[in-house]
Structure formats: C-alpha cells, structure tokens
Amino acid sequence: MRTAVLVEPTEFELEDRPRPSPGPDDVLVAVRDVGICGSDVHYYEHGRIGDYVVEDPLVLGHESAGEVVEVGENVTDHEPGDRVALEPGVPCRRCAHCKRGDYHLCESVRFMATPPHDGAFTEYVSWPADFAYTLPESVSTAEGALCEPLSVGIHACRRGSVGTGDTVLITGAGPIGLMVLEAARAAGATDVILTDVVDEKLAFAEKRGADLAVNVAETDLDAAVAEYTDGVGADVVVEASGAEPSIKSTIDVVRRGGTVVLVGLASEAEVPIDVLELIDNEVDVHGSFRYKNTYDAAVDLLADGEADVEGIIDFQSELEDIDAAFRRAMEPTVVKGMISLDS
Numbered sequence: 001m002r003t004a005v006l007v008e009p010t011e012f013e014l015e016d017r018p019r020p021s022p023g024p025d026d027v028l029v030a031v032r033d034v035g036i037c038g039s040d041v042h043y044y045e046h047g048r049i050g051d052y053v054v055e056d057p058l059v060l061g062h063e064s065a066g067e068v069v070e071v072g073e074n075v076t077d078h079e080p081g082d083r084v085a086l087e088p089g090v091p092c093r094r095c096a097h098c099k100r101g102d103y104h105l106c107e108s109v110r111f112m113a114t115p116p117h118d119g120a121f122t123e124y125v126s127w128p129a130d131f132a133y134t135l136p137e138s139v140s141t142a143e144g145a146l147c148e149p150l151s152v153g154i155h156a157c158r159r160g161s162v163g164t165g166d167t168v169l170i171t172g173a174g175p176i177g178l179m180v181l182e183a184a185r186a187a188g189a190t191d192v193i194l195t196d197v198v199d200e201k202l203a204f205a206e207k208r209g210a211d212l213a214v215n216v217a218e219t220d221l222d223a224a225v226a227e228y229t230d231g232v233g234a235d236v237v238v239e240a241s242g243a244e245p246s247i248k249s250t251i252d253v254v255r256r257g258g259t260v261v262l263v264g265l266a267s268e269a270e271v272p273i274d275v276l277e278l279i280d281n282e283v284d285v286h287g288s289f290r291y292k293n294t295y296d297a298a299v300d301l302l303a304d305g306e307a308d309v310e311g312i313i314d315f316q317s318e319l320e321d322i323d324a325a326f327r328r329a330m331e332p333t334v335v336k337g338m339i340s341l342d343s
C-alpha cells in the first residue's frame, strides 16, 4: 500500500508498505480523507514538537476517515462498506485515568502521528473498532476526518461549560478557533467574538458567523470587548492561538466569575499571569487537552447540520502530492488542507 513517510524534516518519501491485517477487535479501513493539522506541519518543518521527537521515519496524519474493508473476528458493530471516522488516540484502558473515564489523559495513549506511532497518510489503517465511528449517508468522509478538530472544539466548550446565551470569545481564528466557534454555537452561545492578527482569517471567521472579529494587532481588545459586552466581559474565553500575548489577554477580557479555557499550546511553557486578578475576579482557568467522548457528538452535529466543517477546507490533494500540499498548508491564509485517496 502507498504510504507517505516523513523521513526527515521537510522530506516525504512514498513507500510501498505491506497492508496490515486487522487484529480480532480491529477494523481495517481504506483511508479516504486525512486533514493536514498544524501539528503535522510542525513535525514536517521541525521534526519535533516539544519532547516528541521524530527519531525514526514517521507516517503523519491523525484527522482521518475511510471505508471499512475487513473486520476482526470479535467485531460485531461494523461491517465492510461502513464509512467511519477514526478517533486517533487509543488509550491503554487499564490505568487510573482510563478507569476514571479520563481516557484522553492516559499516559500510554497511542496517538496517530505522534512519535513513535504512525498516522493515516497511507492507504489502509487497522484500528480498534470502538474508536471507529460510523458515518451516516449524509456525512462525507472529508467531514468525518474533520470530526477530529471539531472534537477539540467540543471538548474545549465542555471544559468551559459554554451554555445557552453565553458570550464566547475565541482567540485565534485558525482551524481550532473556527471549530470552537462551531461547537460554541451548537452549545447555545449567542454571541461569539473571534480574534486574530491576520485580516483574511478574521474576514473568514465573520463569514462563518462570528458576531465580532477583532484584529488584535490593530485594535485594543479590552476596549472592543468592553464595548460589545457593556463593560461586563465574555462569559467564556477560549484561547486557541498559543500566542503568549493572547494567553495573557484572556484574564483581561473574561467577565468576573467567568471561565478561561486554554487550548493553544504556547511555545514557552511559562507565561506570566496576574494571579491576583484571577483571584479577585474569581476566574476559573481550565486546560483542555484533546478530547474524550466527543466523536458521537461530532458526527451527530454534522448529520443534523448543526456544525459545518467542510467549509473550512481550502484544498484537497492526492497522496502523491503530499509535499506540495504541506507547503501550501503552511501559507498564512490557508485554513485546512486535506489529502484524499481513492484506492
């Protein structure tokens, strides 16, 4: 099977690898669509993300969906022909975190495209059947693949307890910020403010339904939020840029008693925050790491037309063109590139 392998930074090789056989509890999936995530691009450019270092050739891609072509002997809830979205992180199922239900916090998680685990830029993936979610007719495999970033958005909104009538401020209008926008709307947020430093990203966010889009490189965010919220502040602020000034700004624009959810990964682990302001304003700050139990919700939102993910796709390329696709994905105005296979 054709497989795109990152052999060193900025270099893919197309290899012919043996097709895997599904284990007893697995499904073998013919991959159809795989999104290019910022983390894929980071591994492509730098060969590492923090402590995760690409030491051996690695298959990238963790936003994937495809068609079941074979099932293991114990699998009763999937059959060949099912179209499925693959949840990319498979936990150990035995540790304390798994047993208390926080399977996304499992320290032995096998997460696609995170060294040393291979991802989905390949023709076939064998994957645990219970981490494969059937897509209804109305949901395409491209949408199925984007259940992954949508899941990040759903989890962030759950962490922030976004509810009906809330004003949600999202910093960063990349794919994650835009998926938080979808999830926040679905959770009942009536006012959503997006920030960015790139005008094209903000114009796109407005087209996708942001009520206010603020370029923080040009406009004073505190003043803009104060004006929009009659001086109260946002109920929930979801940080989805990873930019240090943006992380710092979250506590200035959240309302007293509001919630800040940190999703964006800062390049420096330590970001100075005014803790007295946090205490005085009784602000809840939550980290948000990947997601748990979000795929069913993501598929339902797409099937019901309550979330749109297809609209963020800028281009779809073939596996053979993965190098050019990654270079294109790095352009500052591109939101989402996909690799699509038709094997």
Ligand SMILES: NC(=O)c1ccc[n+]([C@@H]2O[C@H](COP(=O)([O-])OP(=O)(O)OC[C@H]3O[C@@H](n4cnc5c(N)ncnc54)[C@H](O)[C@@H]3O)[C@@H](O)[C@H]2O)c1
Binding pocket: 037, 038, 039, 152, 171, 172, 173, 174, 175, 176, 177, 195, 196, 197, 198, 201, 216, 240, 241, 242, 243, 245, 246, 262, 263, 264, 265, 266, 288, 289, 290, 291
């Ligand atoms: N916590 C998690 O589980 C999780 C999961 C996925 C992604 N992430 C992180 O979330 C962040 C967003 O992911 P993405 O794929 O959308 O990234 P991205 O780089 O495509 O988007 C980030 C956006 O933030 C904008 N930005 C830069 N500086 C800004 C500032 N000061 N204020 C506002 N916006 C600013 C950029 O112009 C860009 O549009 C990244 O840091 C990524 O690593 C975290």
Ligand SMILES: C[C@@H](O)[C@H](N)C(=O)O
Binding pocket: 037, 039, 114, 148, 149, 152, 290
């Ligand atoms: C969650 C996922 O999208 C992210 N890129 C990660 O590897 O954690």
